[in-house]
Amino acid sequence: MPENRKFSVPLEAIDEIVRVSESGITATKMIHTEEPYLEGHYPDFTIYPGVFIMESVNQTVDAYVARVLGADRIADLVAVMSARFTSPVLPGDTLQVSCQVAVQGDDLAVEANCRTAAGAAAARLKLMYRITGGGTR
Template sequence: MTESKSLSFKVPELPMNIQTIRSYLPHRYPFLLVDRVTEISEHGIVGYKNISINEEYMQGHFPNYPITPGVLIIEAMAQISGILGFVMNDETPQAGSLFLFAGAEKVRFKKQVVPGDQLILKSELVMQKRGIYKYLCTASVDDVVAATAEIIISHQKLEQA
């Protein structure tokens, strides 16, 4: 992914650390699944999640052979896509909107993700229409694709009380 010279939005300082990520995502432990963002371009984003045996889900998801649940890999792809949505719209959850996971299509799992892996998350915007965004996402480990999906996100304005 190459960075465009004429971005239509302001890119935050990179790499984006966990404090900055927390300003974009409303998720918190144990459900915050993006540890760092390393690249942002006009249509895409790259980040990662470090996979640790200390994750709560590892204690019960095949305890003798711990692997990351596929649904959490999909959620991580949705979260990195949500960050891109916020950045492209120059918004944060504090500004009164959310990017909500609305669906996943063409999901495929190709490699197990285990403790010690660094799950590289890539998301590219492929469609935006009336507050609905579709992203082509990949999650990989050591340059081997672990999962792919088309992630659909809905941009919602929150009602102010």
């Protein structure tokens, strides 16, 4: 990683939007060994924390809302229906976050499948968001 790389606050949990459609979005996040939040998580087996995988999903949903529903709309997480973390995401991995989205009035039902670039299933989440701002769709 370049020495001049700056870490931002809050966490930049996605690096690139790969695909956007009416029914979903895919984004990626490269996990760099030098990222300060990895230090000590865990000392002998460093992994990308599950809560950060959740944040990667949240930021992917935010990008979907801005691009598909409008930049004046905001997605607020209101329910975690299920969250299953199935394999670790390690430094050097690229996390791919694929979200299938169903608009239900002012709500979004999101099913997120997270994988490493090697194809290992890392997490599967079912979430409900409330859309606010900009009127209803």
